[in-house]
Amino acid sequence: MKISVIGSGAMGSLYGGYLSQKNEVYLLDVWEEHINTINNKGLIIDENDGSSSIFTPRAFTKAEDIGVVDLAIVFVKSIMTEAAMEANKALIGKDTIVMTLQNGYGNGDDIMKFVPKEQVIIGTTGHGCTIKGPGHIFHAGQGPTHIGAMGGGQGNALKVAKILEECGFETDVSDEVFRLVWSKLFVNVGINAVTSLLGDVNSCIVENPYANAAARNLVAEAVVVANADGMRFEIEKEFENVCTVARRTGANHSSMLQDVINRRRTEILKINGAIVKKAKELGVEAPYNTIITDMICALEKAF
Numbered sequence: 001m002k003i004s005v006i007g008s009g010a011m012g013s014l015y016g017g018y019l020s021q022k023n024e025v026y027l028l029d030v031w032e033e034h035i036n037t038i039n040n041k042g043l044i045i046d047e048n049d050g051s052s053s054i055f056t057p058r059a060f061t062k063a064e065d066i067g068v069v070d071l072a073i074v075f076v077k078s079i080m081t082e083a084a085m086e087a088n089k090a091l092i093g094k095d096t097i098v099m100t101l102q103n104g105y106g107n108g109d110d111i112m113k114f115v116p117k118e119q120v121i122i123g124t125t126g127h128g129c130t131i132k133g134p135g136h137i138f139h140a141g142q143g144p145t146h147i148g149a150m151g152g153g154q155g156n157a158l159k160v161a162k163i164l165e166e167c168g169f170e171t172d173v174s175d176e177v178f179r180l181v182w183s184k185l186f187v188n189v190g191i192n193a194v195t196s197l198l199g200d201v202n203s204c205i206v207e208n209p210y211a212n213a214a215a216r217n218l219v220a221e222a223v224v225v226a227n228a229d230g231m232r233f234e235i236e237k238e239f240e241n242v243c244t245v246a247r248r249t250g251a252n253h254s255s256m257l258q259d260v261i262n263r264r265r266t267e268i269l270k271i272n273g274a275i276v277k278k279a280k281e282l283g284v285e286a287p288y289n290t291i292i293t294d295m296i297c298a299l300e301k302a303f
Contacts, residue, residue: 078104104270148177
C-alpha cells in the first residue's frame with residue numbers, strides 16, 4: 001500500500017518507520033533537517049529495551065512530490081489538522097483513506113471537510129515516543145491501536161488494521177470509535193497538562209500523590225462532561241486506564257511537555273480546553289480543566 005504520514009514527528013515517524021517494512025511509505029514534514037537525515041541515513045528508532053533499528057521510508061517536505069496515496073495518516077498537532085489537510089490535498093484521491101490517531105477532540109470533523117465520511121478512520125494509539133534528534137526517535141512505551149470508521153461500515157478500517165498488524169502494531173477495530181476517542185481524551189486530559197506544568201515524565205502521575213490527585217480531578221470532571229453529552233463512562237475505570245497508560249509510558253515526556261520544553265504552542269485547547277468548551281455548551285461546570293487550560297495558555301503567552 002502507498003502510505004503517507006502527514007506530520008512526521010515522534011509518533012508519525014514511529015508509524016511510518018514500522019509500516020515501511022512492508023509498504024511504500026512517505027514521511028511528510030516541514031522539518032527539513034529531519035527529512036534530509038532520514039533520506040540520507042535512515043530513520044533510527046531506539047526501543048525501551050535498549051535495542052535500536054534503522055528504517056528506510058522516503059521523506060519529503062511537499063505533498064506534490066508524493067502524489068495521491070492509498071492511505072494518509074494524520075499526526076500533526078490537533079490544532080493544525082484543518083490547515084494540514086488544506087496544505088496537503090495533493091495526497092488525496094477519490095479513494096484515499098485518511099486516518100487520524102492524533103490527540104485531542106474533533107480531528108475527524110476537521111478531516112471530513114476534505115474527505116467523505118466513509119473514507120475517514122479515527123482512532124487512538126497506546127504508543128509513546130519522543131524525538132532524540134533529526135532522524136532519531138525513542139519508542140518509550142507501547143499499547144494497542146484502536147480504530148474505527150466514521151461511517152459506511154468497517155471495510156476500510158479492517159483493511160488498515162491488517163496492514164498495521166503485519167508491521168507490529170497490535171490493532172483492534174471497534175464499532176464504538178467515538179467512545180474510544182473520549183477514552184483517549186481522558187488519558188490526555190489526565191497526563192499532558194500535569195506533566196507539562198511539573199516538567200516530569202508520565203510516571204509522575206502514579207508516583208507523585210499530588211500529581212495523581214490533580215489528574216484524578218481533571219479526569220473525573222471530564223467524565224462528567226462526557227456523560228452529560230450522552231456517554232456512559234465510570235470515573236474510577238477511566239482514571240485507572242489513565243494510570244495504566246502513565247505506567248506503560250512511564251519514561252516518556254508527554255507531547256505537551258515536549259512542546260513546553262521547546263517553547264512551542266501546545267494542543268491544550270483541543271484537550272483540556274475541549275472539555276471546557278463542551279462543558280460550556282452543555283451548561284456544566286469544569287473548574288479544574290478551566291484553570292489548568294489557563295495555566296498552559298499562560299505558559300504559551302510567556303514564550
